[in-house]
Amino acid sequence: MAKRPKHYGLLAEYETAADLYHACEKVRDAGYGAWDAHTPFPVHGLEKAMGLRSSIIPYIVCVMGFSGAGLGFLLQYWSSTIAYPLIISAKPYNSYPAFVPVTFELGILLGAFGAVFGMLAINKLPQLHHSLFNSHRFSKFSDDRFFISIESRDPKYDAERTRKLLESTGAAAVEEVEE
Amino acid sequence: MSGSHDRHGPLVRHEQVHFADNSPWKKAPMLFGAIGVISLGVAFALKGPDASKFWSSYLTAVMWGLSIGLGGLFFTLVQHAVRAGWSIVVRRIAENLMLTLPVVALLILPVVFLGAHDLFHWTHAEAMAHDEVLQAKQAYLNEGSFRIRAIVYLALWSLLSLTFWSWSTKQDTAADPAPYAHKMRYWSTVGLLVFALTLTFAAFDWLMSLDPHWFSTIFGVYYFAGCFSIVASSIALTVILLHRSGYLRGVVTTEHFHDLGKVMFAFSVFWGYIGFSQFFLIWYASIPEETFWFSYRGQGDWLTLSILLIFVRFALPFVGLMSRKIKRNPRTLGFWCVWIIVAEFLDMYWLVQPALAQRTGSEHIRPDVLDLTTLVGVAGILVAVFTWGLQRHALVPMRDPRLEESLNHENS
Numbered sequence: 325m326a327k328r329p330k331h332y333g334l335l336a337e338y339e340t341a342a343d344l345y346h347a348c349e350k351v352r353d354a355g356y357g358a359w360d361a362h363t364p365f366p367v368h369g370l371e372k373a374m375g376l377r378s379s380i381i382p383y384i385v386c387v388m389g390f391s392g393a394g395l396g397f398l399l400q401y402w403s404s405t406i407a408y409p410l411i412i413s414a415k416p417y418n419s420y421p422a423f424v425p426v427t428f429e430l431g432i433l434l435g436a437f438g439a440v441f442g443m444l445a446i447n448k449l450p451q452l453h454h455s456l457f458n459s460h461r462f463s464k465f466s467d468d469r470f471f472i473s474i475e476s477r478d479p480k481y482d483a484e485r486t487r488k489l490l491e492s493t494g495a496a497a498v499e500e501v502e503e
Numbered sequence: 504m505s506g507s508h509d510r511h512g513p514l515v516r517h518e519q520v521h522f523a524d525n526s527p528w529k530k531a532p533m534l535f536g537a538i539g540v541i542s543l544g545v546a547f548a549l550k551g552p553d554a555s556k557f558w559s560s561y562l563t564a565v566m567w568g569l570s571i572g573l574g575g576l577f578f579t580l581v582q583h584a585v586r587a588g589w590s591i592v593v594r595r596i597a598e599n600l601m602l603t604l605p606v607v608a609l610l611i612l613p614v615v616f617l618g619a620h621d622l623f624h625w626t627h628a629e630a631m632a633h634d635e636v637l638q639a640k641q642a643y644l645n646e647g648s649f650r651i652r653a654i655v656y657l658a659l660w661s662l663l664s665l666t667f668w669s670w671s672t673k674q675d676t677a678a679d680p681a682p683y684a685h686k687m688r689y690w691s692t693v694g695l696l697v698f699a700l701t702l703t704f705a706a707f708d709w710l711m712s713l714d715p716h717w718f719s720t721i722f723g724v725y726y727f728a729g730c731f732s733i734v735a736s737s738i739a740l741t742v743i744l745l746h747r748s749g750y751l752r753g754v755v756t757t758e759h760f761h762d763l764g765k766v767m768f769a770f771s772v773f774w775g776y777i778g779f780s781q782f783f784l785i786w787y788a789s790i791p792e793e794t795f796w797f798s799y800r801g802q803g804d805w806l807t808l809s810i811l812l813i814f815v816r817f818a819l820p821f822v823g824l825m826s827r828k829i830k831r832n833p834r835t836l837g838f839w840c841v842w843i844i845v846a847e848f849l850d851m852y853w854l855v856q857p858a859l860a861q862r863t864g865s866e867h868i869r870p871d872v873l874d875l876t877t878l879v880g881v882a883g884i885l886v887a888v889f890t891w892g893l894q895r896h897a898l899v900p901m902r903d904p905r906l907e908e909s910l911n912h913e914n915s
Contacts, residue, residue, distance in 0.1 A: 368913050413789065421786050424779060
């Protein structure tokens with residue numbers, strides 16, 4: 325017998341954003357953790373329906389931003405007082421007001437890096453392939469259909485019961501997706 | 504989605520946006536008007552032989568009050584110009600804040616016509632005669648054109664505020680709200696241009712010319728930064744108080760508080776940005792005719808006040824308003840609203856008082872009862888006009904085409 329392919333999980337298709345919204349509430353209340361919703365456009369309030377906790381991105385940005393500002397200041401302090409102590413327009417070596425623009429800009433730069441690369445890392449991007457693309461149906465997630473995927477690695481996952489749950493949420497179709 | 508509310512009843516219920524007959528808000532205009540007039544009367548009676556103290560306190564208070572009115576005008580105009588949806592439910596409050604402009608105009612006239620000699624050194628002919636710099640600036644800094652300019656600014660502000668206020672309130676009962684919406688949007692762009700020019704030159708005339716040798720082209724923007732942060736704070740504070748009295752509940756929501764908090768945060772940072780830009784270029788170029796303005800603010804008590812201002816006006820609100828939770832909680836947001844309203848006064852104090860103190864060589868801050876009485880006087884009169892405006896019409900623009908969008912607004 326050929327080796328049975330492992331299952332990534334279940335994919336449910338919905339026709340409207342409202343159907344998806346209420347389905348998300350049911351999946352959330354059933355206590356699943358490893359699942360996601362896929363929509364062609366942002367659906368307001370979906371994070372509440374999904375019970376998502378707020379992102380840790382702001383904290384990454386905060387740490388990166390303050391590090392950038394601190395390093396930016398130290399860079400200028402070091403270069404103008406230790407490495408190249410030159411008197412410029414009769415000002416002291418450590419002319420800290422003059423360091424503010426670069427300090428500010430480096431704070432912004434590293435903060436922005438933290439936001440963009442932190443977001444990519446948390447989303448595990450870039451990724452060359454994702455199991456959900458094995459589903460032909462799924463290509464419509466960027467067109468006119470709404471999807472919920474529940475992964476088989478979720479401890480609550482059970483092929484039969486999870487399928488029943490998704491069917492009870494008014495899904496237009498439910499299918500198994502291969503790894 | 505237009506017309507959908509006809510099937511489900513009105514979007515906003517009458518009792519949510521109109522004061523009940525026994526509401527304390529109905530008594531506010533009389534009460535605060537009386538406090539304001541009495542307080543200004545007391546201040547005038549305490550004037551004493553040296554009128555310059557009285558006028559400097561009065562100017563500080565009036566410029567603080569003006570920043571709320573101008574902020575309200577800007578808020579209203581810019582929301583029309585960018586066709587903002589989120590702000591419709593708080594726009595009427597901004598409109599009532601800008602309704603104080605005609606009254607502030609009356610409060611500024613004494614500064615221009617009675618107090619100018621005690622405040623503005625360049626109005627003295629003998630000072631002009633011995634000062635080449637002032638002579639070079641005479642084409643702009645002379646009493647005739649100073650008065651004419653003041654009347655022009657005040658007339659334009661009054662015209663803009665009364666026009667937009669009456670269009671918006673007429674829309675509430677108009678058969679067809681669309682023409683008013685189009686008219687307000689069209690004229691808001693013209694209004695913004697007029698606003699930018701008049702605000703800039705008014706700040707030059709009434710604040711910058713306290714020290715007529717000094718100049719800073721960014722000065723108008725500096726004053727504007729305060730206007731926008733104080734008006735967002737005033738709007739949010741008003742809504743918090745209205746919620747407590749049972750009005751606007753479910754109309755102005757946490758989402759709107761969050762957005763107003765963002766404006767407060769952003770314009771505290773903007774103030775820091777502009778304030779530093781002004782300081783930075785002058786410090787870096789180090790030209791004596793520009794640096795002295797900061798030099799006497801860097802001595803004695805004034806240095807303490809300058810450093811305090813950086814923290815009160817920028818650093819503490821920056822840290823304090825950063826969190827989403829703080830902006831979405833009416834208690835913590837209310838705290839920062841009061842903070843910013845007070846900080847704007849501190850800023851005006853820092854702009855006005857050192858310029859006059861340094862003429863006598865004083866490095867000391869001398870808080871005076873006049874500072875308090877003029878502030879209470881101006882604030883009382885402004886609150887009276889504002890609350891009078893609030894009860895004249897509904898608390899939200901009832902027939903604005905984007906009202907439904909604003910009611911359903913959510914931050915994602």
